[in-house]
Amino acid sequence: MNDIRVMLGRSMRHVTRSLDTIITVTIMPIAFLLLFRYVFGGAIQTGTDNYTNYLMPGVLLIAIASGISYTAFRLFMDMKSGIFERFHSMPIARSSVLWGHVLTSLVSNAISVVVIMLVGLIMGFRSSAGVLAWLGVAGILALFTLALTWLAVIPGLTASTPDGASAFSYPLVFLPFVSSAFVPTGTMPGPVRVFAENQPVTAIVNAIRSLFEQQPVGNDIWIALAWCAGILVVAYGFAMAAYRRKIA
Template identity: 55%
Template sequence: MSSAALHDTRLLTARSLRHILRSPDTIITTAITPIAMMLLFVFVFGGAINTGSSESYVDYMLPGILIITIASGVAYTSYRLFLDMSEGMMLRLRSLPISRSSILWGHVLTSLAANAISLLLVIGVAFLAGFRAQASVLDWLAVAALLLATTLALTWVAVIAGLSAKTVDGASAFSYPLILLPFISSAFVPTDSMPKAVAWFAEHQPITAIVDSLRSLLTGSGVDASIWVSAAWLLGLLAAAWGLSLYVFARKTRG
């Protein structure tokens, strides 16, 4: 990125971050549903769930909750982008002599910041609910990198939704399947407890790999093969969503 593009991106990120500072409820609502789910699972359902491992249930399911947090957090990106598209703001920005990519990156960087805060909130409550990690500093860094990569990839999916949506509701509807996806993965119950077809799906979808990687990092078991599967999924998704975003952006903004 050229220094001019960085300058524009910094300004537009600051603008978008200000939206979050002025309506902190977007962060609270992002964090509150996963927190409620976590408490429900830990203190209501958890006693009846047999994960087949010795770790406490909150340790087991936190990675899935973190993915749900990200999936609901990125919906705000498509919402804000949709508003820019439907109000005159996008026309004005595009009529300025600024870098075009900065218009999208401003929203994407804001999403990274907002989701990081939501994730910290959720992890904080998890600690209060009894979550304990055996992770080293290096493990934690790997956890942070994985969560960041997941947020980045899903944010670009959100960008596609925000650019192509026709209504406000449509802009955030894409996030519902994303929020449900962790339930059909190893996030809350081991996949071998599921019917055969469902288990097959669960074992081969990206959330299972990501959740397994996060879990093994947090429990201090180090990395296993799942981290490479996760990395491959995330890089693939990131490349596809980013490319498609740029394509949709170019198409939507060219007559």
């Protein structure tokens, strides 16, 4: 635990000391929030009277998807600089090196989610959700972050350039746009709609939205959890395989 705490502290300093990390992870999603709320929002028919509420889950997922690319980047830099090997040649729990990065991802994404929510509150985001529903939202977001973080570990360990390490997240950031995050899927043409309705973001967004609105979550929450757990298990498996190849 001591080792993980030191690793977490180190890596959190990396987060707070690089301005572009903070900008990308919080400012960009806030910009999306503003753009969709005040520019596109008026023309989008969602069937709800509070479009900020409608937007919020998708914007949070975008924030997390862009946040985890920095995990890959930081891990890559550790591999490249040799400090990864230094840690591995020291009398510490070796797993703490990776887990330090993973926990940093959880903590820093949680911070950016809270910041974005606060901005959302100013813009009119309201939720009648009770404690249990909020815990549900936090749980789904944490699981989503954990799954994508382990996904990010794979390029972090195997990429040969820093750009390669973080490029994998672009499609992830894009995924919410082809989902129910910003517009209802009903108006999309056939194949796009099929894709949108069957990709993980839609289930996660719908589940979070229902929790915020105190609506019954139905099947969405189970589909969302299944997606997150599935991605987590597969990504973790591949990440550990890549890790073992690196550390013979």
